[in-house]
Every structure is written in C-alpha cells, then in structure tokens.
Amino acid sequence: MRYIGITTTIPVEIIFAAGAVPVDLNNLFISNKNRENFVKRADLDGFPRNVCTWIRGIYGTVLGEGIKEIIAVIQGDCSNTHAMAETLIDHGVKVYPFSFPYNYDSKALRSEMERLAEKLRVSSWDEIINWKKRLDRIRQLAHEIDGLSWQENKVKGLENHTFLVSTSDFEGNPDKFEKKLMQFINDAEKREPFENQVRLCYMGVPPLYGDIYDVLEGYGARVVLNEVQRQFSMPFETDDIVEQYLRYTYPYGAFRRLEDLKLEITKRNIHGVIHYAEQFCFRQIEDIIFRREIGVPYILIEGGEVFSLDARTKMRLQAFVEMLRSKIVNSRT
Amino acid sequence: MSIVGLDIGSRFTKIAFFEKQKPVFRLYDSAKFYREFGSITDNGFLLDFKKLNLREQSEIVATGYGRERATLAGATEISEIQAHTLGAIYLLRLNNFTLIDFGGQDTKIIRVESSEVVDFRTSDRCAASTGRYLENMARILGMKVEELSNYRDNPVDISSTCAVFAETELLEKMAMGIPRERLASGVNMSIVKRFLSLIKGFKNDVIVASGGVANNKAIIELLGIELQTEIKVPPNPQFTGAIGCIEFWDKG
Numbered sequence: 203m204r205y206i207g208i209t210t211t212i213p214v215e216i217i218f219a220a221g222a223v224p225v226d227l228n229n230l231f232i233s234n235k236n237r238e239n240f241v242k243r244a245d246l247d248g249f250p251r252n253v254c255t256w257i258r259g260i261y262g263t264v265l266g267e268g269i270k271e272i273i274a275v276i277q278g279d280c281s282n283t284h285a286m287a288e289t290l291i292d293h294g295v296k297v298y299p300f301s302f303p304y305n306y307d308s309k310a311l312r313s314e315m316e317r318l319a320e321k322l323r324v325s326s327w328d329e330i331i332n333w334k335k336r337l338d339r340i341r342q343l344a345h346e347i348d349g350l351s352w353q354e355n356k357v358k359g360l361e362n363h364t365f366l367v368s369t370s371d372f373e374g375n376p377d378k379f380e381k382k383l384m385q386f387i388n389d390a391e392k393r394e395p396f397e398n399q400v401r402l403c404y405m406g407v408p409p410l411y412g413d414i415y416d417v418l419e420g421y422g423a424r425v426v427l428n429e430v431q432r433q434f435s436m437p438f439e440t441d442d443i444v445e446q447y448l449r450y451t452y453p454y455g456a457f458r459r460l461e462d463l464k465l466e467i468t469k470r471n472i473h474g475v476i477h478y479a480e481q482f483c484f485r486q487i488e489d490i491i492f493r494r495e496i497g498v499p500y501i502l503i504e505g506g507e508v509f510s511l512d513a514r515t516k517m518r519l520q521a522f523v524e525m526l527r528s529k530i531v532n533s534r535t
Numbered sequence: 536m537s538i539v540g541l542d543i544g545s546r547f548t549k550i551a552f553f554e555k556q557k558p559v560f561r562l563y564d565s566a567k568f569y570r571e572f573g574s575i576t577d578n579g580f581l582l583d584f585k586k587l588n589l590r591e592q593s594e595i596v597a598t599g600y601g602r603e604r605a606t607l608a609g610a611t612e613i614s615e616i617q618a619h620t621l622g623a624i625y626l627l628r629l630n631n632f633t634l635i636d637f638g639g640q641d642t643k644i645i646r647v648e649s650s651e652v653v654d655f656r657t658s659d660r661c662a663a664s665t666g667r668y669l670e671n672m673a674r675i676l677g678m679k680v681e682e683l684s685n686y687r688d689n690p691v692d693i694s695s696t697c698a699v700f701a702e703t704e705l706l707e708k709m710a711m712g713i714p715r716e717r718l719a720s721g722v723n724m725s726i727v728k729r730f731l732s733l734i735k736g737f738k739n740d741v742i743v744a745s746g747g748v749a750n751n752k753a754i755i756e757l758l759g760i761e762l763q764t765e766i767k768v769p770p771n772p773q774f775t776g777a778i779g780c781i782e783f784w785d786k787g
Contacts, residue, residue: 499654513600514600514641514657517600517614517615517616518657520614521614521615521616521617521652521655522655524614524616524617524652525616525651525652525653525654525655528651528652529651529653532651
C-alpha cells in the first residue's frame with residue numbers, strides 16, 4: 203500500500219483517486235506513543251526550540267514512522283512547514299508541495315490541484331469527483347455529530363474534536379471510518395443531553411493537550427464549536443470541489459476565519475472563545491485581530507512542549523469559565 | 536469554627552485568618568511549606584494543623600498554583616482570579632477597578648465591574664516581570680529585596696526580556712561602574728515597562744495593586760506615573776488572595 207503523509211488538510215480526494223492512503227501526520231504524531239521521542243529527534247537534529255511542537259513532531263514522525271512521501275502545504279499554513287519539508291527532502295523523503303492561493307483565486311487553486319493530481323498520477327479528474335461524492339457522504343455523518351454536539355448537547359467536546367479532526371484523512375480507511383461514525387451517532391442519540399453548561403468555542407489549530415476538553419467539562423463548560431477541526435470536515439454544500447477548498451477557511455487568513463467564526467458563535471449561542479496558539483507562532487499576531495473582532499469574551503492560551511495542561515493554563519481556564527458563568531447568571535437577573 | 540484562607544503561591548504560601556476580629560497573617564516559603572507542614576495522603580495534601588498552629592476544626596479555603604498540583608484534603612478550592620478579586624473588594628471597599636496582582640512567577644490583570652470579574656489577562660510563561668525576578672536582581676545588587684523599593688530615580692535601561700539574560704545585563708552594567716542606586720531604579724523600571732504592554736486595553740480609572748511586589752513603593756510610583764493615575768495598594772498586599780478566600784466563605 204502506498205501511504206502519503208499530509209502536513210495539514212489538503213484536497214484528500216486526489217490521494218484516494220491516486221489509489222494511495224492519506225496519513226494526516228498531525229494525527230499520527232499526536233496519537234503516537236513515541237511522540238516525545240519524535241520531538242526530541244527534531245531537537246537533536248537542530249530544530250530551534252522556538253519552532254512549534256507540531257512542526258518538530260511531524261518531522262520526527264515522518265522519519266520515525268518511515269513515511270516515504272508527503273504532501274507539504276507550503277502556502278496557506280506556515281513557513282516553518284516549508285523549511286521542515288526541505289529538511290525532509292534532505293533525508294530522502296519525496297515531498298510534493300501544495301499551495302492554497304492567498305489571493306483566494308479559484309483558477310490558481312484548480313491548477314494547483316491539477317498539478318498535484320498529475321504528480322500523483324491520477325488517471326482522470328472524474329475519478330477525483332467520484333471520491334468527493336464518496337467522502338461527502340462520510341463528511342455528512344461528521345456534521346451530524348457536530349449537530350449532536352451543539353444542537354442536541356449529547357456529544358462531548360473531545361468526541362466531536364476527534365471525529366472532525368479525523369476527516370482530514372478519514373483515518374486512511376473511509377469505509378471503516380464511516381461505520382465508526384454511524385455506530386457513534388447511533389449510540390450518542392440515545393444519550394441524555396448535558397445541561398447547564400457554559401458553551402465554548404475552541405478556535406485555532408488543534409491542541410497539543412488532549413485533556414483540555416475533559417478539564418473544561420470538569421469546570422462545567424463544554425466546547426460546542428471546534429473551529430478548525432470543523433473546517434477540516436468541509437461544512438459546506440457544494441458539488442464543485444474547487445469551490446469546496448476555497449470555502450475552507452483555514453488557509454486563507456484571519457478575516458475569512460473570522461467571518462465563519464462570528465456566524466457560528468451566534469448560531470451556537472457561544473458564551474466564550476478559547477483561542478489556542480503555539481508558543482512563538484505567527485498566529486499570535488493574528489490574535490490581535492481576533493481579540494478585537496470576535497465580540498464575545500475571549501482568552502488566548504498557549505501550547506508547547508507538553509501534552510497535558512499545565513497548572514497555570516488550568517487556572518486561567520477555570521477563572522475564564524467562572525467569569526462566563528457569573529456573566530450568564532447576571533444577564534438572567 | 537474559624538475560617539482559614541490559604542494561598543499557595545509559586546514562591547510563598549500565605550495564610551490568613553481572623554482572631555477576635557483582627558486579621559492574622561503567616562508567610563511560608565512554598566517549598567518549605569510542602570516539605571514540612573503536611574503530608575501526601577490518598578485524598579491529597581493533608582495540612583498539619585498542629586504544626587501550622589491552626590485549630591483542628593478550621594475550615595480551609597485555598598487558592599494558588601499549589602491547589603492544581605496537589606489537591607488539598609478537605610479544603611474548598613477557588614481560582615486565584617476569584618480570590619484576589621474578592622480580597623481587593625473586601626480590603627478596599629471598591630466595586631469598579633482594575634486589579635494588578637504581581638505574583639512570584641506571573642502577573643495578572645483583572646477588570647472588576649459591579650464587583651464581578653469581566654475580563655482578565657495573565658502574563659505569559661516567562662517570569663521576567665515578577666517577584667522572583669526582583670529577588671534575583673536584588674541578590675546580584677547585594678541588597679535585600681525590600682531595599683530595592685527605595686530607588687526610582689534616573690533608572691538605567693535594562694532591556695533584556697529574559698530574566699536570566701537580564702541578570703547578565705545587570706552584571707555588565709555593574710562592571711561599567713554604574714552606581715548601584717541607578718541599577719536598582721533600572722530593575723524597578725524594567726518591571727514597569729514589561730508590564731505596560733500587558734495592561735493595554737484595560738481601563739485605568741481605578742487601579743489596585745496586590746501581591747508581594749506591590750510592597751515595592753518605587754514600582755508602584757513609577758507605574759502610577761506611566762499610567763497617569765494613583766495606584767491603590769491594600770494593607771499587606773501579599774495576603775490579598777488569602778483574605779479573598781475567607782471572603783469567599785463568608786459570602787456563602
């Protein structure tokens with residue numbers, strides 16, 4: 203089987219159409235028992251410490267897991283990915299660059315997709331469209347889970363996060379993944395809804411610390427909007443695959459993301475926003491815009507190096523939830 | 536029954552309680568506190584009431600970093616933001632203000648309106664603008680940390696954003712023969728400067744400073760000049776959080 207690593211969400215239909223198996227390197231890294239060693243490997247090979255843990259982790263994962271080919275998003279994500287991919291080329295990894303056009307140009311995106319399809323030797327564009335139809339049915343199930351989370355209040359933040367984040371590569375096996383989603387929906391529908399929770403939006407790249415959702419739920423708050431993870435699941439109805447990856451907000455800067463966020467925050471009756479960014483990440487600059495424009499109480503938390511929440515971040519999150527709760531109580535009286 | 540407020544900070548552990556309507560304060564080094572004044576049990580860290588000279592039937596309300604690291608057996612636990620806010624409201628009888636808590640390893644800014652927290656921000660992971668930084672710098676200057684508060688004039692510029700590099704910078708300036716007074720003023724000013732970016736966007740109508748660093752009069756004065764407002768400091772500012780814990784209990 204031909205496995206192709208991806209550094210972030212890309213038009214995954216192209217990989218399936220090429221008869222290969224996509225592997226989201228982020229997911230492979232974060233769920234790996236050797237993840238600490240993968241980061242250490244990058245450190246030893248000379249990665250500066252002010253490069254985010256995701257980048258260092260992906261580097262170590264590709265080498266540690268013996269991934270031979272990767273698609274690296276070099277525009278529309280971060281420039282560190284670009285340089286990291288170069289170091290992988292140096293190790294003999296085959297790297298296919300992919301760019302989301304910053305100017306939001308559909309022709310440019312289409313030609314980028316065509317170029318990738320050609321490189322991966324996809325036989326026809328129709329094959330890609332067939333895969334889109336197939337994957338859209340599975341994405342629909344992920345959207346149902348998202349709905350069960352914010353509309354029916356029956357799904358935990360971590361569950362929603364996990365399913366959405368897996369739509370970047372469909373866990374390498376769409377059929378199996380589809381069954382898993384169906385089974386989960388079936389079970390979750392029977393649950394009693396959660397009540398009286400503070401409703402949160404988690405925005406930014408997926409967290410390094412997987413315990414954040416449960417910790418928040420321990421404070422009586424639940425994430426009912428996972429911004430970027432939801433974007434991975436392509437939550438838009440369109441038959442046009444190019445339009446799909448244009449409407450996907452993540453690669454196109456703060457303002458497109460903001461538009462989507464504001465809409466969903468209102469729709470989902472969100473009380474507060476947690477913005478996660480890695481230490482030293484350029485997204486902490488974008489934070490200036492988000493903080494000013496988002497319109498609901500907002501907190502920035504940093505990740506880096508560790509895979510569970512530190513005491514200080516816990517303190518901040520708890521105080522944030524307490525503050526939101528007292529605001530809710532006050533607004534009712 | 537007596538209520539004991541316990542604020543386990545990164546540097547010091549503060550205990551407050553009332554005896555015959557008068558507040559009693561006790562200060563412990565946090566490392567020593569963990570080593571000597573309790574033990575780890577299945578239910579968490581169990582305080583040694585006898586050793587701490589507290590009544591056995593005391594009710595404990597706790598806050599601070601410590602409570603995340605180790606659960607305190609039998610204690611009610613509240614967040615630091617809440618504890619400091621309640622303490623400041625109680626001690627200064629204010630309802631609308633911006634509270635700055637200068638802690639041992641971080642700084643918090645809390646906006647309080649109608650006695651409720653409406654916004655807060657904390658400094659990042661770096662400890663370069665906090666109590667421990669002052670302690671280190673005082674040590675290099677060969678002063679007691681209390682002595683630092685006498686110097687505010689003609690500060691030398693200390694520009695390192697890293698607490699460790701700032702020590703080196705201070706050493707270099709000592710080697711250049713810059714008088715100790717100017718160096719001490721520079722240390723105080725460096726705290727104020729780093730802090731100013733954190734407080735941007737917060738109202739400065741009424742500003743309250745708490746935490747151990749608020750004992751440093753020079754920093755408070757320099758900050759007041761920069762923010763163009765008078766900074767109010769409660770009595771025993773280091774115990775604001777511990778008093779807030781007691782207040783939490785009293786409010787029910």
